[in-house]
Amino acid sequence: MSDEIKKELQVILCDMCTEEDRKPARKTCMKCEISMCVQHLQAHLTTPVLLQTHPLTEPMELCGNTKCPQHGKLLEYYCLDDMSCVCVSCAIEDQHRLHNMKTFSTAHKELMEKLNTEQQALLVKTDDENVSLEKWEKSEREKLGRSSVRLIEAVTNLRDIALTSVQSSVSARMVSIRTSRSSMQAAQNEKDTFRFLQMYSQVHQDVEKAKAVDLRKGLEPGSDRDKLVQEIREKGEKMVEQAGHLWGSLLTLVDPENHQELVATSPDLIFDPQTLGAGISLSQDKRMVFYNSWMGQCSATLLISSTTSVPNLQRWMVRLPADSDWTIGLCDKQSAKSLMDGHVYGLSFKGNKLSSLITDYDDCCDASTNPQGVGKQKTDNKEKQRRVSSETLTCLDENGEEAVPEFEVVEVFWNFVASSLSLFSRTGQHQREEITTIKMSLNNWDLTPFVQLQKENAQNTAQQQWKCTCGKTYYRNSNSYSDDMGHYHHQANCSCGAFIGLRITEVFCELI
Numbered sequence: 347m348s349d350e351i352k353k354e355l356q357v358i359l360c361d362m363c364t365e366e367d368r369k370p371a372r373k374t375c376m377k378c379e380i381s382m383c384v385q386h387l388q389a390h391l392t393t394p395v396l397l398q399t400h401p402l403t404e405p406m407e408l409c410g411n412t413k414c415p416q417h418g419k420l421l422e423y424y425c426l427d428d429m430s431c432v433c434v435s436c437a438i439e440d441q442h443r444l445h446n447m448k449t450f451s452t453a454h455k456e457l458m459e460k461l462n463t464e465q466q467a468l469l470v471k472t473d474d475e476n477v478s479l480e481k482w483e484k485s486e487r488e489k490l491g492r493s494s495v496r497l498i499e500a501v502t503n504l505r506d507i508a509l510t511s512v513q514s515s516v517s518a519r520m521v522s523i524r525t526s527r528s529s530m531q532a533a534q535n536e537k538d539t540f541r542f543l544q545m546y547s548q549v550h551q552d553v554e555k556a557k558a559v560d561l562r563k564g565l566e567p568g569s570d571r572d573k574l575v576q577e578i579r580e581k582g583e584k585m586v587e588q589a590g591h592l593w594g595s596l597l598t599l600v601d602p603e604n605h606q607e608l609v610a611t612s613p614d615l616i617f618d619p620q621t622l623g624a625g626i627s628l629s630q631d632k633r634m635v636f637y638n639s640w641m642g643q644c645s646a647t648l649l650i651s652s653t654t655s656v657p658n659l660q661r662w663m664v665r666l667p668a669d670s671d672w673t674i675g676l677c678d679k680q681s682a683k684s685l686m687d688g689h690v691y692g693l694s695f696k697g698n699k700l701s702s703l704i705t706d707y708d709d710c711c712d713a714s715t716n717p718q719g720v721g722k723q724k725t726d727n728k729e730k731q732r733r734v735s736s737e738t739l740t741c742l743d744e745n746g747e748e749a750v751p752e753f754e755v756v757e758v759f760w761n762f763v764a765s766s767l768s769l770f771s772r773t774g775q776h777q778r779e780e781i782t783t784i785k786m787s788l789n790n791w792d793l794t795p796f797v798q799l800q801k802e803n804a805q806n807t808a809q810q811q812w813k814c815t816c817g818k819t820y821y822r823n824s825n826s827y828s829d830d831m832g833h834y835h836h837q838a839n840c841s842c843g844a845f846i847g848l849r850i851t852e853v854f855c856e857l858i
Contacts (some may be wrong), residue, residue: 358405361387372404376412377420381405401450412555416440424453493592504578511574512564514574519559520621526556553666597777615662615857617797618649620682626799626854637667637801637854644670644801649794652858662795663757663772665856671696672855673798674756675703676767676786682796687733689793691784693737695837696800698750701736702782739782756781758795792832816842 359368359385371381377400382390390396401422412421414433421431427445448456457505472718521839529552530544536542565571596685616632623639623645637644650662666672675692677685689705743749768783813819818840820827827838827846 351604352451356407358407366678373402374404374408376401376403376408379408379412381408406849417452422450423447426453426456434565476725490592490595490599493588494597497585497588497592501579501587504581504585507574507581508578511570515565517562519561522552522559523556526552529553543774550819560716613651614653615650616653617855617857618651619646620649621645621647622794625801627851633857634853635799635855636851638851644799644854646799647682647685647796647853648855649677649796651794659761661758663755663858664797665755665853665858666695666753666797667799668752668754668802668853669799670854672801673703674758674769675762675784675796676793677796679792682794685796685798689732689787690734691741691767691786692794692796693781695751695753700739700741700751702739702784703734703736704784705787706733706735719740730784753781761796797855814840814844814846818841818842820846 358371358374358381360371361380362382362700363369363386369385372384372387390400390402401420413419414421414436417435417690419432419433419435423432423434424430425432425437425439425442425445425447428442431450432442432447437447439623519625522812526549529549531547533542533545536545565574594724617628617635618632619626619628622628625644625647627636627638628634629636635646635648664674666674671694673685673692673694673696673828675690676689677692678688681688681690690703691705694701694703739751741749741751753771757770757778758770759770762769765786766783767786769781769782770778772778820829820840839845
């Protein structure tokens with residue numbers, strides 16, 4: 347029998363009865379620190395002063411835990427913030443004075459209601475057919491089973507195609523070997539010299555043909571082999587795709603936080619340019635940003651908006667340039683053209699350094715709201731002094747040494763309820779790694795997703811030099827170009843054949 351069950355079965359006796367005739371207690375007075383039977387309890391129930399100032403509880407064994415260890419006073423209040431019982435001195439003078447305080451009876455009622463609500467929520471959750479252990483296991487087995495079956499079918503199909511085709515070719519080559527054996531056997535059985543010499547020429551040809559046969563070779567060169575190779579490549583790509591689905595499903599099952607299938611951003615999300623450099627342009631669907639490497643200035647600030655009347659901006663995913671500075675996150679619409687002048691939360695990559703951006707406020711005044719609004723001291727309604735601060739984030743390599751971060755695709759989650767912004771690095775179809783999670787102010791600012799791009803040294807280098815795709819660099823002088831070998835006019839050819847000074851437009855940023 348457990349200790350808890352023993353305690354429940356233990357009868358608390360009246361402390362005021364005589365030792366020979368102690369009756370079961372009906373209540374325990376926390377202030378008097380005694381338990382009383384029905385008879386001795388009457389004074390506490392009929393005397394107004396005792397009724398108001400002496401809290402009664404169900405019969406309990408007292409172990410000196412009814413008084414504050416710090417002040418020695420009776421524990422009369424419950425702090426909802428710290429979930430602890432406190433005395434009047436704690437509630438008025440010490441660290442609990444600004445906390446949400448309740449009397450025992452009120453706290454008991456509120457917390458019981460909260461437990462009942464949470465119990466109902468848990469019952470609904472556990473009764474859900476998707477959470478039922480048996481049905482969950484069945485569902486997962488079926489899902490993984492479908493991926494496994496498709497993969498096995500793809501592998502079997504590919505294997506049968508290759509084996510059947512090569513088997514036909516090998517069978518044809520084995521005919522030559524069997525023919526040569528028959529020819530040699532016939533020649534060896536021939537006793538007549540003249541007939542032997544007459545047939546030897548054909549026997550020799552059959553033997554040479556058989557010697558040239560290699561059973562380990564694949565199909566003979568030709569259109570049939572080329573057609574089969576193409577078919578195997580196409581089916582092989584599907585097989586790899588099926589293997590990727592199964593692999594990803596297993597990773598998601600084991601580690602769903604860091605392995606979620608890559609799902610494209612909602613198609614209604616588009617870039618809304620606020621500032622665009624001369625070398626920047628947008629695609630027709632406004633989901634891709636192009637950069638002309640010749641134009642020089644390369645900077646842009648783009649909001650991410652929706653074409654629908656009820657936008658879903660809780661998640662977006664952007665492919666970012668590897669050799670440029672960028673900032674991604676949330677900003678105030680009114681200050682999008684000058685981020686540091688407004689509210690901004692996000693991730694910044696500048697000069698190969700990664701940092702988080704957070705809008706802070708001075709403590710001199712308070713513009714935040716009290717989310718609970720119960721038992722808290724009122725705050726001043728003056729506007730806070732705002733500033734944007736950054737915190738450097740360190741990236742480590744496999745050896746635990748500091749490394750330059752490399753992010754090809756960044757996935758962003760905006761949690762409205764928790765007022766947080768989570769950023770992840772996507773490194774594959776199923777793998778993602780959390781970069782940082784930013785806690786935001788509870789103020790209801792008009793925030794919107796944004797991306798800011800800046801090409802390092804774009805203005806200086808692009809106007810003075812041109813780099814060919816082969817790696818050779820040419821310097822611009824007025825209307826001509828030069829290198830170590832001499833001067834060239836515009837549209838002259840590089841040694842690799844490319845036109846010198848050809849303007850190259852590349853994808854700079856993309857919503858995916």
